[in-house]
Amino acid sequence: MSTTYSKNDLASWERRYRANLLNKISGFKSAHLIGTQNEEGQTNLAIFNSVMHIGANPFYLGFILRPHSVERHTYENIKASGFYTLNAITSAIHQQAHQTSAKYERSQSEFAEVGLTEEFLTNFPAPFVKESPIKMGLSFVEEHPIKVNDTLLVIGQVEQLILPNEIIDSDGDIDLAQLDIVSILGLDSYYKTKRIGKYPYARP
Amino acid sequence: MSTTYSKNDLASWERRYRANLLNKISGFKSAHLIGTQNEEGQTNLAIFNSVMHIGANPFYLGFILRPHSVERHTYENIKASGFYTLNAITSAIHQQAHQTSAKYERSQSEFAEVGLTEEFLTNFPAPFVKESPIKMGLSFVEEHPIKVNDTLLVIGQVEQLILPNEIIDSDGDIDLAQLDIVSILGLDSYYKTKRIGKYPYARP
Numbered sequence: 001m002s003t004t005y006s007k008n009d010l011a012s013w014e015r016r017y018r019a020n021l022l023n024k025i026s027g028f029k030s031a032h033l034i035g036t037q038n039e040e041g042q043t044n045l046a047i048f049n050s051v052m053h054i055g056a057n058p059f060y061l062g063f064i065l066r067p068h069s070v071e072r073h074t075y076e077n078i079k080a081s082g083f084y085t086l087n088a089i090t091s092a093i094h095q096q097a098h099q100t101s102a103k104y105e106r107s108q109s110e111f112a113e114v115g116l117t118e119e120f121l122t123n124f125p126a127p128f129v130k131e132s133p134i135k136m137g138l139s140f141v142e143e144h145p146i147k148v149n150d151t152l153l154v155i156g157q158v159e160q161l162i163l164p165n166e167i168i169d170s171d172g173d174i175d176l177a178q179l180d181i182v183s184i185l186g187l188d189s190y191y192k193t194k195r196i197g198k199y200p201y202a203r204p
Numbered sequence: 205m206s207t208t209y210s211k212n213d214l215a216s217w218e219r220r221y222r223a224n225l226l227n228k229i230s231g232f233k234s235a236h237l238i239g240t241q242n243e244e245g246q247t248n249l250a251i252f253n254s255v256m257h258i259g260a261n262p263f264y265l266g267f268i269l270r271p272h273s274v275e276r277h278t279y280e281n282i283k284a285s286g287f288y289t290l291n292a293i294t295s296a297i298h299q300q301a302h303q304t305s306a307k308y309e310r311s312q313s314e315f316a317e318v319g320l321t322e323e324f325l326t327n328f329p330a331p332f333v334k335e336s337p338i339k340m341g342l343s344f345v346e347e348h349p350i351k352v353n354d355t356l357l358v359i360g361q362v363e364q365l366i367l368p369n370e371i372i373d374s375d376g377d378i379d380l381a382q383l384d385i386v387s388i389l390g391l392d393s394y395y396k397t398k399r400i401g402k403y404p405y406a407r408p
């Protein structure tokens with residue numbers, strides 16, 4: 001049995017009930033850890049569920065920053081240094097990844113607090129997550145303040161892509177379920193996945 | 205064994221190989237059908253893998269439009285009418301949903317071409333997909349042209365939310381795997397999901 005809710009109904013819901021439901025109702029999202037460091041070399045690691053594909057050539061990715069959140073350390077470091085990393089989350093590290101959302105002090109590195117290993121590779125000026133099988137190093141290129149609610153779209157270009165090449169098919173296909181990459185629903189629920197179909201370019 | 209690719213390596217890859225791999229490497233995404241109609245009442249239905257959460261109160265969602273693609277019918281209809289629908293994709297309809305990405309003529313409705321049922325509900329001025337268990341009616345509120353590659357972020361407010369309320373827990377939690385909602389990887393691969401964990405708000 002389906003029910004129709006108006007925007008006024010949504011506004012009248014209890015705050016936590018609304019946040020739980022509406023963060024999930026738009027579906028499964030990718031889960032990434034963003035690694036940054038400040039000018040003193042203090043590292044930061046934060047989980048994001050909003051990484052989006054902007055373009056493949058050049059390769060651009062975006063993500064959404066909420067206003068006034070713990071994620072602000074990430075933003076400040078990106079703006080100051082110009083660089084950040086995106087690290088895919090596997091089932092093996094998803095609990096540690098979730099724990100990065102706690103409000104640690106600026107002097108604490110989430111790497112050490114949650115038990116993940118920071119790794120500096122190929123002279124890239126931001127920390128990667130050693131335990132992640134897909135690592136990307138990005139440079140900041142563009143930001144768009146969202147007028148309606150003060151969130152921010154941040155876009156970067158992928159400068160370095162690190163991945164296990166033996167799982168890439170000859171046509172570039174890759175099945176992330178084989179790497180145990182998880183999907184996230186809302187802010188608290190993690191999912192494993194299984195491919196049910198792959199289809200050719202559709203024609204009328 | 206991991207390999208590091210620079211942005212120059214990515215640029216040198218064959219076009220289709222690059223598109224396949226890089227559309228997938230950023231992880232699992234939500235899959236939606238966007239329903240619109242033009243001023244003559246001609247309906248359109250198109251699959252999108254870029255729906256993102258912008259905010260819960262008020263409830264805003266965004267999506268990315270590629271330049272010069274078949275998705276332009278969707279955009280023209282949204283701009284002309286101000287309204288569109290987002291419909292979640294289940295495993296039962298994922299093949300029909302994929303087929304909407306074919307380049308149909310403007311005079312053809314993808315609803316009829318792929319065998320999905322258009323439904324007009326609660327006087328909302330855009331067509332819903334009858335077969336979808338989660339339907340949202342949105343009004344256009346904001347757009348942001350992405351400078352680096354001419355894609356476009358489109359943001360709407362959810363005016364109507366239609367869903368089976370018996371699957372919502374008392375705290376607003378919902379497990380979309382129970383509704384057989386699929387996740388999508390890249391442009392061609394569909395996944396079912398299974399929850400592996402749900403965690404409380406993290407504290408240091």
